[in-house]
Amino acid sequence: MPEHVEVRLADDVRLHVEASGPVDAEVTAVLLHGWTLDGRSWHRQLAELRERFGDRVRVVTYDARGHGRSGCMALRTATLAQLGDDLAAVLDAVAPAGPVVLVGHSMGGMTIMEYAHRHPGHFAARAAGLVFVSTTAEGHTHTVYGLSPRIARLIRLAETTGAGVLARCGAWRPPRALLRALRPSIRWMLFGDRCDPTDIRLVTSAVARATLRSIGGFRASIGAQHRLDTLAALAHLPAAALVGDRDRLTPPPCAESIAAALPATELTVCPGAGHMLMMERPAQVNAALTGVLDRVLAGAREASARP
Numbered sequence: 687m688p689e690h691v692e693v694r695l696a697d698d699v700r701l702h703v704e705a706s707g708p709v710d711a712e713v714t715a716v717l718l719h720g721w722t723l724d725g726r727s728w729h730r731q732l733a734e735l736r737e738r739f740g741d742r743v744r745v746v747t748y749d750a751r752g753h754g755r756s757g758c759m760a761l762r763t764a765t766l767a768q769l770g771d772d773l774a775a776v777l778d779a780v781a782p783a784g785p786v787v788l789v790g791h792s793m794g795g796m797t798i799m800e801y802a803h804r805h806p807g808h809f810a811a812r813a814a815g816l817v818f819v820s821t822t823a824e825g826h827t828h829t830v831y832g833l834s835p836r837i838a839r840l841i842r843l844a845e846t847t848g849a850g851v852l853a854r855c856g857a858w859r860p861p862r863a864l865l866r867a868l869r870p871s872i873r874w875m876l877f878g879d880r881c882d883p884t885d886i887r888l889v890t891s892a893v894a895r896a897t898l899r900s901i902g903g904f905r906a907s908i909g910a911q912h913r914l915d916t917l918a919a920l921a922h923l924p925a926a927a928l929v930g931d932r933d934r935l936t937p938p939p940c941a942e943s944i945a946a947a948l949p950a951t952e953l954t955v956c957p958g959a960g961h962m963l964m965m966e967r968p969a970q971v972n973a974a975l976t977g978v979l980d981r982v983l984a985g986a987r988e989a990s991a992r993p
Contacts, residue, residue: 688732693748693779695772697763702755705780706736707744713814713982714744714781715975718773718794720820720961721908722901723892724754727791730968731975738976742983746780750793752900754892758857764903766911769793770800774808785814787982789975791964792936793904795821799913802920814985815978816925816948819971820933820961822940823917823947826909855898865890878932878960885965917947924981925951926974930959930966952977 688706695701704725707714715735717728725747735745749756750769759768777786790798795818802809865872872893873886893901925948929941938955945953954974959966 691780693776695775699751699759700757701748703748703780705746708741711744712742712986713785715787716746718790718797720792720794722896724749734972752897754895758897761903765907766796766800769797770804773797773801774805786812787815787979788813789817791819792821796911799916803916815982816923817975817978818927818944820929820936820963822936823913823944825911858898860894862894865894876961878930879958914947921948924978926978927951928954928963928974930956930963932960935961
């Protein structure tokens with residue numbers, strides 16, 4: 687069973703963290719969820735990692751501020767920059783030593799980039815591998831929702847306006863009845879050709895636990911971030927990037943630009959899949975993640991064998 691830890695941040699926000707495996711494991715894998723989701727979105731990866739690596743890998747997930755079982759926050763801290771700071775604090779609290787593989791979905795991937803940008807020394811000392819799942823380093827540059835650019839601009843304008851309203855609603859959460867009514871729209875936006883009913887229920891449950899402040903507040907920061915230059919400095923790390931060719935939020939050009947900035951990155955494009963690759967294509971995500979972990983574990987063994 688995973689251990690449950692509460693990490694209290696400098697601004698008194700409390701993060702719900704779950705960890706399994708020994709603190710002195712050879713490598714720690716930290717899995718960061720996407721916007722409006724929570725740590726449960728990685729459930730298929732958690733099972734695979736425990737079965738494949740046992741006590742060799744410590745696995746950490748946590749709910750970002752304003753999401754899941756973590757506390758709400760001041761609106762001014764609903765930014766990717768703050769999430770990068772939070773990641774550094776979580777590492778210090780629950781994985782204070784040893785190499786770390788960082789795995790990010792959507793906003794989680796952007797959090798990793800922000801951590802690397804804002805804490806380069808800390809990142810260099812800890813990060814040993816990277817996995818980017820359905821994410822971008824270019825804000826909303828490539829996001830057209832699978833529609834014409836003109837319609838996409840109208841949707842973005844409406845979305846941005848609505849986000850500003852939601853951001854001022856504090857710790858309130860979306861009514862579950864409303865989310866049930868919106869389930870077909872959520873399914874269209876987040877999933878590709880196929881969707882397991884249990885997955886859409888889990889996603890809807892996660893959105894229901896996100897505060898309206900986090901749903902609205904992070905939108906501006908997510909749309910504006912540009913971190914390709916930051917990624918270019920990380921080309922020495924084992925890395926993988928995955929995207930679905932039906933992803934309406936972070937389409938293939940997003941992953942392609944990440945792979946171009948990190949030339950050694952293994953790029954996987956999943957036909958028929960949307961934005962929720964951890965659920966839609968768990969085998970491919972698990973293969974990429976275990977591949978990076980195998981390389982990091984091999985490197986750690988080589989380092990320990992040197993005189």
